[in-house]
Structures are given as structure tokens and as C-alpha cells.
Amino acid sequence: xxxxxxxxxxxxxxxxxxxxxxxxxxxxxxxxxxxxxxxxxxxxxxxxxxxxxxxxxxxxxxxxxxxxxxxxxxxxxxxxxxxxxxxxxxxxxxxxxxxxxxxxxxxxxxxxxxxxxxxxxxxxxxxxxxxxxxxxxxxxxxxxxxxxxxxxxxxxxxxxxxxxxxxxxxxxxxxx
Numbered sequence: 001x002x003x004x005x006x007x008x009x010x011x012x013x014x015x016x017x018x019x020x021x022x023x024x025x026x027x028x029x030x031x032x033x034x035x036x037x038x039x040x041x042x043x044x045x046x047x048x049x050x051x052x053x054x055x056x057x058x059x060x061x062x063x064x065x066x067x068x069x070x071x072x073x074x075x076x077x078x079x080x081x082x083x084x085x086x087x088x089x090x091x092x093x094x095x096x097x098x099x100x101x102x103x104x105x106x107x108x109x110x111x112x113x114x115x116x117x118x119x120x121x122x123x124x125x126x127x128x129x130x131x132x133x134x135x136x137x138x139x140x141x142x143x144x145x146x147x148x149x150x151x152x153x154x155x156x157x158x159x160x161x162x163x164x165x166x167x168x169x170x171x172x173x174x175x176x
Contacts, residue, residue: 036146037093039136039153044084044095046133049103050077053110057122062115065170066122073126076163080156087148116174123171130164 050073057070088095099107106125113121137157144150 036140036144036149039140039144040084040088040093040149041096042136043152044081044088045098045100045103046129047077047081047084048096049099049107050129051081052099052107053122053125056107056110057118060110060114060118061122063119063174065173066119069126069166069170070122072166073163076159080159083156084152087152090148091146119174120171123167123174126167127164127171130160130167133160134164 054070054073054077058067058074061067061070085095098104110118110122110125134157137153137160140153141150141157144153
């Protein structure tokens with residue numbers, strides 16, 4: 001019996017090694033580490049949400065600074081989304097096609113507002129969202145395993161930091 005369990009354990013170990021080696025040498029999507037895949041999906045959804053909320057700001061905001069900020073989100077996040085699509089395509093990764101439930105709820109809330117109430121809610125959301133984005137992109141830029149995904153995070157991070165600063169400034173001006 002002891003011999004049989006040793007052989008079984010040896011075969012299981014060999015099978016695991018073969019499966020692991022196959023996963024490492026198969027398509028490029030298999031080589032992207034799980035945390036990098038999670039980052040890519042979250043970045044894609046976040047980028048889509050920024051564009052959609054930016055369009056909403058251009059339509060519904062009463063303050064020109066908020067409208068301008070919204071337009072900037074459409075342009076900058078639209079460009080970042082395209083860059084991320086290119087990286088994902090190279091890796092054979094399919095990006096999410098829609099925003100997540102939390103982002104949908106934020107969009108629904110903003111869609112019901114207009115004027116100064118919209119301005120305040122949108123800018124508060126943009127400050128909070130960009131704080132999260134900066135933290136996530138900093139983490140990926142320093143700890144990412146996939147060099148192209150890590151490079152995307154490193155290239156995009158300064159823009160997100162600029163967005164955070166602009167959002168905070170705009171939000172502060174609304175309170176005056």
C-alpha cells in the first residue's frame with residue numbers, strides 16, 4: 001500500500017508539473033498573472049465609466065469648469081481605454097463590455113441630478129474615484145508581473161494623478 005500511495009503521489013506531482021508547464025508555455029493570455037488580469041478588467045470598466053460619466057457632465061453640469069473636466073475625462077480616458085484594448089488584444093484577453101454594478105449605480109444617481117447638485121455629486125465622485133484609481137495604478141506599476149500591463153499602468157499613472165488634482169481643485173471651487 002505504501003508503494004502505491006508513493007507512486008500515486010509521484011504521478012500526481014508529475015501531472016501537476018506538466019499542466020503547469022503547459023500553462024506557462026501556451027498562449028500569451030495564460031502568461032498574464034491573475035492579479036494583472038484583475039487589474040486589466042477593473043481598469044477597463046473604470047475607464048468606460050469615466051468616459052460615460054464625463055459625457056453626462058458635459059450635458060448636465062451647470063458650471064463650465066465641471067463641463068470642461070467632464071470633456072477632459074472623455075478624451076483622456078478614451079485614449080487610455082484604446083491603449084488598454086491594444087495591450088489586452090496582444091495578450092488575448094477579452095475586456096469587459098460594460099461597467100460594473102457600483103458604476104451603474106453611480107451613473108443612475110448622477111442621471112437623476114442636474115445643475116449645481118449634479119456638479120457637486122459628480123466632482124465628489126471624481127475625487128473619490130481618482131483616489132482609488134491612483135492607488136490601484138501605483139500598485140500595478142510597482143508590483144505588476146506582466147511587463148506590458150505594468151507599463152500601461154506606469155504610463156497612465158501621471159494622467160490619473162493630474163485628474164485627481166484637477167478634480168480636487170474643481171470640487172474646492174464649487175464650494176466657494
